[in-house]
Amino acid sequence: MPIVHVHLRAGRPAAERKAILDGVHAAFVEAFRIPDTDRNQLLHEHAPDHLESGHGTAFTLVEAAVFPGRSQEAKRSLYAALVRNLDRAAAIPPEAVLVVLHEPPLECWGVRGGQAACDVDLGFRLEV
Numbered sequence: 001m002p003i004v005h006v007h008l009r010a011g012r013p014a015a016e017r018k019a020i021l022d023g024v025h026a027a028f029v030e031a032f033r034i035p036d037t038d039r040n041q042l043l044h045e046h047a048p049d050h051l052e053s054g055h056g057t058a059f060t061l062v063e064a065a066v067f068p069g070r071s072q073e074a075k076r077s078l079y080a081a082l083v084r085n086l087d088r089a090a091a092i093p094p095e096a097v098l099v100v101l102h103e104p105p106l107e108c109w110g111v112r113g114g115q116a117a118c119d120v121d122l123g124f125r126l127e128v
Helices: 014-032 072-090
Strands: 003-009 041-046 060-065 097-102
Touching: 003 014, 014 041, 014 060, 014 072, 072 097
Parallel strands: 003 041, 060 097
Antiparallel strands: 003 060
């Protein structure tokens, strides 16, 4: 159940924004093996004077809160899938993508009507 925030410079067409979100989600499904229906994403568009980076106008930040337990290999796979998918979706160069993962413990997630995630069967493996 990642909560994904995608930050980019404002001005991309709607179809491209949709392709970006689809590509980000596909990367999480591929690398972390989450269910395809487990999609929680927010797209943040920033005015040019509100987003600074040495990576130019294509700079894209993908920040996600994820359940802990994924291996380093799964995380490496995620990073590779993200840059590949963003390049395909919107010609965002791999070097313009920054990914940051946050892994709060399961007891810090309230899910399924107010239960702690550590107390429910999530329906998928975290150890990938």
